[in-house]
Amino acid sequence: MPQPCFSGIDVGASAVKVVVIDDSGDILGLNVRRSGHDFEASAKASFDAALAAANLDSGDIVRIVSTGYGRRNTLFSDYTRTEIGCHARGCFHYFPRAITVVDIGGQDNKVIKLDDRGRRINFKMNRKCAAGTGAFLEEMANRLSVPLDGLDSLARSAGGEATLGSYCTVFSATEVLEKIRAGTPLADLVKGIFRSVVKRVMEMEPLTGTVVATGGVVAHNPGMVAILEEEIGRPVLVPPHPQCTGALGAALFARDSEE
């Protein structure tokens, strides 16, 4: 008899992430694609692609849990969980101890504190503001005419660093324009932008104990993790496939559920 498989679907503001796992929690297949304007269609396409990557078909999946902004648009899932719960669950799978999870997503940031049994002690989401999120990086990349996936290598190549003082995305953009006028090197600007993201996260909640960084922004910009380590003065753990940690958490909930 084939072993039971489970799926988690994280329909985020920017990207859909699908993970298929076996009963041990090992990842058999995953897929990431842009959420676009039709969440349900994107989720279905991503789900099919993840199944194909796992060499399975939908009949092999015992249960599906969806999460993220579009969690309710995933009509073929069995139930939903919040992305806060799913990121926590996914991170605890790799680091089963008391941890502070920092999730930097496309639309919002979360700091989630877990005890040594993986129970949530508290969580914070960013205020109604895009600063410090992936949306902020997209805006800045656009301002600087740099492709989004080129930011990380630019930041790593910086010789210096620009300082951005505002916590407003629009005001930060003004600061960037001012620094462009003043001749600040592009790489230094990007590094300053990365640090401003890290600072926005750090002001949400004290980052105590073991810190685990996850989310799409972390996945695509490992240089930001280095800045976070520098700021808190100790190593930051990153799970495999950080962009898919929420989807993995959803899949683990699907596996553990009796529903």
Place this chain on the structure above:
Amino acid sequence: MPARKDFQSSSRLKQIMADHFLELDRAAKQGSPKVAWCTSVGPAELLRGMGYLVYFPENHGALLGASRLATDLIPTANAMGYSPDICSYLTSDIGSYLKKVTPLTRAYGIESVPKPDVLVYNTNQCRDVKDWFTWYGREFDVPCIGVVTHREVGRVEEHHIGSIARQIRDLVPVLEEVSGRKLDMDRLKEAVKLSKKCTDLWKSVLDTAANVPSPLTFFDATIHMGPAVVARGTQVAVDYYEELLEELDERVSFGVAAVQGEHVRLYWEGMPIWGKLRNLSELFAGLKTCVAASTYCNSWIFEAMDPEEPFESMARAYLELFIARDEAYKEEYIKDRCEQFHLDGIVYHDAKTCPNNSNSRYGMPDRLSRELGIPALILNGDLNDLRCYSEEQATTNIEAFIEQIVEG
């Protein structure tokens, strides 16, 4: 989805609110009786005792929020120089006046709010109410008088009471001049007596929510407190809360829950988000969560009222309220409520335009969570300005909070 249980008393409630506004409309048109505008915790008993009909602009503000007209009206006041960061009751109400739009038209066929003969404020809630009333005082060219209250009060002392009682007494000559009638002490005492009865009944109504399951939610209470706000000091309010209490007692005796399958109980600290009351009520009900207690609905409990000492007891009642007190008092108050109502967590509404009613800004949630051993959630929003509220983020926060509590 678990259903919200409707109240039989609701039809009586609607009638009371309709009568209130229609009576005011008639009086304003006929010029008699005189109409006084009063802040929600202003000296309404005195005004009733002097024969005024009393209109509460904050109540109108809440109606502007609940009817979702507010967000379209606020920019009009903003354009006149009233910042988007100040009280959105003020900005939506002034916007409503300037644009000649009121939810009273649709609800009761009333063209506009009643013109005041006098405006009477009490700053025990904030300075904004004084600014708000002063604007109308200029606009209608009528007297704007009031009480300036002590703030951040720890223990309520006699000197506080003396000062406020004196200020209330000082209102009398102006009110007599406007109404053309002398203060009738018996009538004042009667209003204070009825206010005390109303307050005792309203407290009993809210206290029924300490039962598990709770027979009413915070969202129900924000609606049913209507008569305590607009008819305080009258027999109408007393009769209404006797009827409502009877219904709630019956619910309790039969174990009827306001939220079917209630398994999480929360405290709501801060203002309601008027334009989202229904959405939030349904969201919590869907999560089998009863918001069983709040600071806000308790704001119409005035236990100190005593007809034998009308001025002093009014002064004490208005000052003993949560909003005028210091941080230490507020923390003890919330702790007591959490224990009395057997609560699993606290939701703090950080209302953008109401710092005086937002207690999440100076570290209280973390402090109380540590002391009470229950989690806290801060929701960013506003009482009336929905530009300050993100539905999706609020929903995710609330769902995640309930998950956290259920997972233990």
